[in-house]
Amino acid sequence: MTTSIEGVHPLSPLQQGLLYHTIADPGTSFYVDQIVQTLDGDLDAEALERAWQRSVDRHTILRSSYHWEEIAEPAQVVYATGTARIERHDWRDAVPDGDGVEERLEDFLRTDRRRGFRLDRPPLFRLHLMRVAERRHILVFRYHHILLDAWSALMLLEEALSSYDQLVRGQEPPSRAVRPYHDYVEWVRRQDMGRAEEFWRDELAGFRPAPLLVADAGTQHTDARQAEADTGRENPEVSLVLGRETGDALRTLAREHRLTLSTVLQTAWGLLLSRYTDQPDVVFGMTQTHRPTELDGIEDTLGLFINTLPLRMELDPDRPFADACAQVQAAQTRLRGFLASPLADVQQWSDAEPGEPLFESIMTILNVPRIANLGRRTGELEVQRGEYRYHTNYPLAVLVIPDEEISLRIGYDPGRFDAATVERVLGHFATILETVAADLTRPVGRISLLTGGERQLLDEWNTGAAATPPGVCAQRLFEEQAALTPDAPAVTFGETLLTYRQLDCRANQLAHLLQEHGIGPEARVGLCLERSIDLVVAMLGVLKAGGAFVPLDPAYPQDRLDFMSRDAELSLLLTSSTAKAHLPGLGIRTLLLDEQTEAIDRHSTDPVSSDVRPDSLAYVIYTSGSTGRPKGALITHDGLVNSCLAQRDEFGVGTEDRVLQWASPSFDASVFEVFLALGAGAVLCLASQEDVMPGQGLVDLLARERITFLVMAPSALAALPPEAPERLPALRGIVLGGESISPALLERWCPGRRIFNVYGHTETSIWATVEECSADGQPPSVGRPVRGVRLHLLDGSGQPVPVGIPGELCLGGIQVGRGYLNRPELTAERFVPDPFSDVPDARLYRSGDLLCRRPDGRLYFVGRVDGQAKIRGLRIETGEVESALREHPDVKDAAVQVRDGAEGAGADQRLVAYLVIRPGDERPEEDWRVFLRRTLPDYMVPNSFVTLDSLPLTANGKLDYAALPEPRRNVPADGPATPLTPLESRVAELWAQTLGLDSVGPHEDYFALGGNSIKATQIASRIRQEWQVEFSVRAVLDGGTVTDCAAVLAQALAAAGADEAPAG
The missing domain is CATH 3.30.559.10 (Chloramphenicol acetyltransferase-like domain)
Known part of the structure; x- marks a missing residue:
């Protein structure tokens, strides 16, 4: 050419x-x-x-x-x-x-x-x-x-x-x-970029891009699809056409509100992005046409007269959609003078990080002129309407052709999305347009994305099996079982055993005594007892008397026990002589059960009569609270009974089974274990706290007691020795909950066993969903709802979210509790009217958990809407830890964050505290731990403490958690250059191997290294194996350094007359 x-x-x-x-x-x-x-x-x-x-x-x-x-x-x-x-x-x-x-x-x-x-x-x-x-x-x-x-x-x-x-x-x-x-x-190059920079900095101030969550949550990034994407080297597209009636309605409404059709289309896409990213503030790319009028004749020139520029939308769910359109139209008017701004410069002027895309979707509205039908004029050639195809490098590229019928097309990156996902996106876009075509004044928050077919499918997935209210109280389930198998063993602790008849009679006797002390419906009775048969008798006895039990862990700090006891307004406290020593002077009527044996024995073993009803209070469990104090969740009998009946449906536990009571008595998992066994005729096996710590000792216990069914946190199961699965042939069922489950853990434990993943909340009677797991290499899902439970994934406006979009899990049905004790504001916030139920006064529990449903219907946990976390299955409100830190007079501000361990997401999670303290007030981390242990249980005390000059803030003035630094490992000076003793050297090696570190110094703090109680159990177990001496977990936790740990080991070896060299 x-x-x-x-x-x-x-x-x-x-x-x-x-x-x-x-x-x-x-x-x-x-x-x-x-x-x-x-x-x-x-x-x-x-x-x-x-x-x-x-x-x-x-x-x-x-x-x-x-x-x-x-x-x-x-x-x-x-x-x-x-x-x-x-x-x-x-x-x-x-x-x-x-x-x-x-x-x-x-x-x-x-x-x-x-x-x-x-x-x-x-x-x-x-x-x-x-x-x-x-x-x-x-x-x-x-x-x-x-x-x-x-x-x-x-x-x-x-x-x-x-x-x-x-x-x-x-x-x-x-x-x-x-x-x-x-x-x-040349005209473009003459534009004032100084003014453009000022405009764009102001226009985009405070905006931080959010990923298109649907890319990860809604699809699986398969190797096959990636190979297709790499081979095809082009972006495919999906399309649909809105009917003429919808197009005409949109044009009419737009004119009535003095809007352009383009503005309505843009606002609809922004709303969709807001729902998909779960952000009210969104930005997408808008193809802008610009032929400057000051250039005469430019309208006849061919060339590239467009620019892709960001369009920002801040959506208020309570405002009408038409108002949002007006704001978008005003934004378009503002940027008319800056249409020539280079996108690369605009990106730099924004608050996006270098290399972080300002937006991942673009919209082009192609107002196509009719191409003249020349053939009909000449009689020789008829020109049919043409088809325009284009391809960009953006993950999502929307093309709208607003003809008589509005054509919608989305090109997509096949390496990130599959066709089914983008078809859903396009369907949701069309649904928004069809909704606003009927009413442009509908509030933004009330515009649903769901198609009719999606609503029906979600309704099927969201609903557990039908369950009518059982009409009985929880103790009745036990009593019915005791009548069926009176002479079968019910509960054991070491050499002590009670049959179902004996346990029932003992609980009846205690119930009679409790009623003499005024215990009846709604009366709350504190249970501050160590693991023991007395604890099980006390739980049943309180329920039989008509009262509600409130577990109190004797190991908790006195300040915490004092608050919980007073907040619960206990009518009576049941404890033991040993546990009482840990209690503050509460001024509450107290019975020491070990000193009341004769008094209990004098009472009748006949069943107790009470006015308790299925809607009466059964128990109160205190959980971590974001305001700095724990909160008591109120659970009624009908919720507990439904939970127990669901256990029967799902797990198949029977009279031949033996269930270990593993969980701490202060957590609702212990209630789950007690009724899993005693509601099905199985044996409930109790053991000391030391024996149930994950490690070799627990494996020995499981084997010795011939445990067939186990309820445990995944991290605890993972901490058992490698040979454990083979050593436990009797163990036929494991219920895991509270944490994510790795495929490797399932591969190790699944052969020959049934393993269940359960998920739920204290506020909804312990559990709500279940999935039986398999060793297929995939992490298990949250599962399906159990009987009597209905779940919903909702956005911030209370609208159900479609497949592929994270939403807050809200639970309805019979297991929803009453709320929180003495916390009416929090109860009103978390327990809301259920708009999906026909039952009068039904409520939904807003869990705060973000879940996402995949196209196959399976649910997966993706995060939290607040600062709550679960570590090793234990629920922690980071706000409560922050509040406790701010109580220290030298702390000006504090933030607490959950950090993953070296193995990646979800592995060895630990708490890290970030402190702003008075200048010059440097102190060892142990001082902060000692201070926190006055009010917080050990599992809520951070592993690491990082001192900052100030906490990082976002442009909106909020704490920027993403900017908090990774805690650095502080290796202290080890004093004189004295070499480690051989014993210390070997202990240091064991610590390093267990904690996943290359090496450990003799004076490094155990918790700062990422240690926890489970890791301590593993270290203690390995020490017992290597040196063949008794060595407690507390020796690792209390000492805090390799030197301290080795010193305790040396004393144990000396007392046993053993050599410091490992036994072989």
Whole structure:
């Protein structure tokens, strides 16, 4: 083609961007656009080619190429002449009678796109003419987007067809010169970028991009799909068409509210992004057309007169959709003076991190002019409506063609999304438009994304098996079982055993005594007891008397026990002589059960009569509270009974089973274990706290007691020795909950056993969903709802979220508790009216957990909406830890964060505290731990403490948790350069191996290294194995350093007369 050069010019900002992407990924079909036109009638191909040639002669952009090597700035070279050549194809034999034209055309278009262009070799367009029948042709116009925007391409097509019409009629088309494209480029370069920078910094201030969560939650990034994406090198698309009635309604409503249709379309897409990202503040790219009016004749020039710029939307769920549209229209008005701003500069002016995309979706609204039906005027050629195809490198690219029927198309990155996911996105976009077409004033928060089919499917997935209220109280389940198997063993502790009859009689006797002390319905009785049969008797006795039990762990700090006892307004406290020593003077009536044996024995063993009802209070469990104090969750009998009946449905526990009571008595998991066993005729096996700590001792206990069913946290199960699964052939069932479960753990424990993943909350009677696990290499899901439970994933406005979008889990049904004791505001916030239930006064519990449902219906936990966390299955409100730290007079501010261990997400999680303290007030981490242990249990005390000058804040003034630094390991000076003793060296090796570290210094703090009680159990177990001496877990936890631990070990070896060398 090339002859002499007519001129050399700079590129527009968008052309520079397209040039960069093309160079960076030369094998893709990105930015290669196509227009497909069907031509019916007698066609003169040579005249059509001459018509296109006239357009090439007329427009400089069609004679341009682009160069970048060995020059300071990329340049656009315009040649004096160029050639338009139409490549002709005769497909008549290949597609007889038109059969297979569409398939052949699709194959051709795909291959044609992949051919791409060399930007330094003009022409950067190609023309193909396929003859598919005697009087039907298909014209394919392929060009690189660096030349033309869609409007210019359609102008060119109309111009060429108009010239053709005149040529075949023997007329000469006009050859009026047009303004060259480089005049526009020069105009752009003269714009004041200083003003643009000021505008964009203000427009985007405080915005931080959020990922398209659907990319991860809604699809699986499979190797097969990635291979397809890499092979195809182009973005596929999905499409649908809104009916004419919807289009007409949208146009009418837009006019009534003085809005453009484009504004309504943009606002609808912004709303969809807001729901998908769970953010009220969203930004997406908007293709803006800009032909400056001060350039005379620019309306006839062909070229790239568009720019992709961010459009920000801040959505208020309580405001009408029309108001949101008005805000978007105002934003569009504001940015009209800055349409020439280079996107790369705008990105730098924003608060996005370097390399972080400001947006991942773009929208183009293509207001296509009707292409004249020239054939009908000449009687020779009829031009059918054309099809425009384009491809970008954005993950999601929306193209809207608002004709009589509104066409919606979304191109997508197949490496991140599959077709089904994008089809759902498109369906939700259409649903929003159909909703607002009926009422543009509907509040934003009340606009649902769900289609009718999705609502029906979610309703099926969300509902557990039907369950009518059982109409009995929890103790009745035990009494019925005691009547069926009175002489079967019910509970054991070491050598002590009670049958079901004995346990029932003992609980009846205690219940009679409790009633003498005024215990009846709604009376709360504290249980501050160590693990013992007395504790089980006390639980049953309180329920039989009609009261509600309140577990209190004797190991808790006195301040915490004092608060819980007073907050619960206990009518009576049941404890023991040993546990009482840990209690503060509470001024509460107290019975020491070990001293009340004779008094209890004097009472009747006959059943107790009480006025307790199924809706009466059964127990109160205190959980961590975000305000700095624990909160008591109130659970009624009907919720507990339904939970127990669901256990029978799911686990198949029976009279041949033996269930270990593993959980701490202060947690509701212990209630789960007690009724799992005693409600099914199984044996409940009790043991000391030391024996149930994960390690070799626990394996020995499980084997010795022939445990068949175990309830445990996944991290505790993972901490058992490698040989444990083989040593426990009797163990046929394991219920795991409170944490994520790794595929490796299932692979290790599944063979020969049934393993269940359960999920739930104290506030909803312990558990709500279940899934039986398999060793298929995939992490188990949260599962399906159990009987009597209904779940919903809701957005911030209370609307159900579709598949692939995270939402807050809200639970309904019979297991929802009453709320929180003495916390009416928090109860009103978390226990809300259930709009999905027909039951009067039904409530939903807002869990604060973010879950996401995948296309197969399975639910997965993805995070929290607040600062709550679970570590090793124990629930922690980081706000409570922060409040406790702020009580220290030297702490000006504090933040607490859960950090993952070295193995990645979810592994060895630990708490890290960030402190702003008085200048110069440096102190060892142990001082902070000692202070916190006055009010917090051990599991809530952070592992690490990081001192900062100030806490990092976002642009909106909120704590920026993402900017909190990773805690650094502080290796203290080890004093004089005295080498470690051989014993210390070996203990240090054991610590390092267990904690996953390369080495451990003799004076490094155990908790700062990431240690916890489970790891301590493993260390103690290994020490017992290596040296064959008794060694307690407390020796690891209390000492705190390798030196301390080795000193305790040396004393134990000396007392046993053993050598310090390992026993072999």
